[in-house]
Amino acid sequence: MQRxxxxxxxxxxxxGRVPALTVEDFPAFSEEATAGDPHIGPETLATIAATLTAADIPTFERALRAVDEGDLAWLGFKVVYDSAxxxxxxxNEVTKKYGDVGSADGExxxxxxxxxxxxxxxxELSPRDIFQAKDVTRGPSMHxxxxDGLTWASEPLFGKVRVWLLGASDAAVEVAQLADHVGFKVIAVDYDPAFLNAERFPNAERIMLHGGSFDExxxxxxxxxxxxCVLTRGHMFDPEGxxxxxxxxxxxVGMMGCAGKNSTVHDLVVAAGITEADWDRVKRPIGLKFGAKTPAELAIAIVGELVDVRYRQRYSEEARHRHEKSLGRD
Known part of the structure; x- marks a missing residue:
C-alpha cells in the first residue's frame, strides 16, 4: 500500500471529509478479487468510507507507522451486510468456541x-471478531x-516479493500465472519475442533482452x-542466470534440471568466480518434491516452494515456530 x-x-x-477509497489502492475490493462474491465488491468501498470518522484516525496512523517501519501488517475490513x-x-458445533456473542456490534x-x-x-471487537480479524490478515482466510451477515477482507501494508523468471519456457509460463495468483510480483526475462510476449505472460512484467543471449x-x-527461478529454454543460459x-x-535461487546437467552448470558457474558456498545456495532441482512432471505440475511444485520460502522469510520467529510445529518439521 502506498504511504x-x-x-x-x-x-x-x-x-471531516469522507475519504475516497479506490480499488487501485484497495485491490481486495476489485471486480477481479471479488468475482462471484455477492456480499463484497468495488461498491463496498464507498459504503465503508461513509462509515469512517475521526475515531478511525488512530487505525490509519498505526498503519502508516507500520509502512514506515516495514512491519508485517495489514489493514483489515469487517464488512457487515446483515446486522442482525x-x-x-x-x-457452531464444529469450530472452536469463541463465546456466546457474534459480531460485536453489527457494524x-x-x-x-x-x-x-x-x-x-x-x-471494541468481540472474541469471535478478533479471531476472524487475525485470520483474514495472515492465514488462509477460510473463515x-x-x-451469515458479514464477510472479511484485508490489504497488506508491505510490498510483494519480486520473482524473476529467467527464461520464457513453458514451465515459466505456468509459474508466472500461479505466482501472480498467490501474490508475487513476477518479472519474466528472455530474448525471444516468440516466447516472451503478452499472450504467454499477460500479468508479468516482461524484460526483452537483445543479442540472442542473456548477457544483458x-x-x-x-x-x-x-x-x-532459472528456467531458461533448453537450459542453455542456466549458468548465466x-x-x-x-x-x-x-x-x-532455484534452478530446474537433472543432476548431470547441474554438474556442468556448476563447473561453468564456479569458473566464473562464484564460490562453492554460494553455489550451494542454489536450490536444485527447483521446487517441492512430489513427482511433478508437466509444466503445470512443475509450476505447482515451484510456486509451492516460493510460498514456503516467503513464509519463512517474512513471519516472526514465534509465528514460524508455531507453524513449523503444526507442519511437524520443527
Missing amino acids: DTLETVIEDLRA AAVGNVD SLVFFCNDAKEIVASR NDQF LANMPARPDDYV CIWALQNDAHY
Missing part, C-alpha cells in the same frame, strides 16, 4: 492487525464467510529480497 494513500485518508478524516445476522450468529469496521497480533480499531542480465540489478542471481545476492 500517501494512508496520509490522504488521515487528512480527510481530520477535516452478524450479531446473532455464534459458534462494518476498518482495523489494523500485524504479525504480533496487535489490533487497532475504533471500536471469511463462516457466519549484467546490466539489471536485483534486490537482496528477490527470488530468482545462476551467476547473475548469486552476484546480486538474491534471497532465493
Whole structure:
C-alpha cells in the first residue's frame, strides 16, 4: 500500500471529509478479487468510507507507522451486510468456541492487525471478531464467510516479493500465472519475442533482452529480497542466470534440471568466480518434491516452494515456530 494513500485518508478524516477509497489502492475490493462474491465488491468501498470518522484516525496512523517501519501488517475490513445476522450468529458445533456473542456490534469496521497480533480499531471487537480479524490478515482466510451477515477482507501494508523468471519456457509460463495468483510480483526475462510476449505472460512484467543471449542480465540489478527461478529454454543460459542471481545476492535461487546437467552448470558457474558456498545456495532441482512432471505440475511444485520460502522469510520467529510445529518439521 502506498504511504500517501494512508496520509490522504488521515487528512480527510481530520477535516471531516469522507475519504475516497479506490480499488487501485484497495485491490481486495476489485471486480477481479471479488468475482462471484455477492456480499463484497468495488461498491463496498464507498459504503465503508461513509462509515469512517475521526475515531478511525488512530487505525490509519498505526498503519502508516507500520509502512514506515516495514512491519508485517495489514489493514483489515469487517464488512457487515446483515446486522442482525452478524450479531446473532455464534459458534457452531464444529469450530472452536469463541463465546456466546457474534459480531460485536453489527457494524462494518476498518482495523489494523500485524504479525504480533496487535489490533487497532475504533471500536471494541468481540472474541469471535478478533479471531476472524487475525485470520483474514495472515492465514488462509477460510473463515471469511463462516457466519451469515458479514464477510472479511484485508490489504497488506508491505510490498510483494519480486520473482524473476529467467527464461520464457513453458514451465515459466505456468509459474508466472500461479505466482501472480498467490501474490508475487513476477518479472519474466528472455530474448525471444516468440516466447516472451503478452499472450504467454499477460500479468508479468516482461524484460526483452537483445543479442540472442542473456548477457544483458549484467546490466539489471536485483534486490537482496528477490527470488530468482532459472528456467531458461533448453537450459542453455542456466549458468548465466545462476551467476547473475548469486552476484546480486538474491534471497532465493532455484534452478530446474537433472543432476548431470547441474554438474556442468556448476563447473561453468564456479569458473566464473562464484564460490562453492554460494553455489550451494542454489536450490536444485527447483521446487517441492512430489513427482511433478508437466509444466503445470512443475509450476505447482515451484510456486509451492516460493510460498514456503516467503513464509519463512517474512513471519516472526514465534509465528514460524508455531507453524513449523503444526507442519511437524520443527
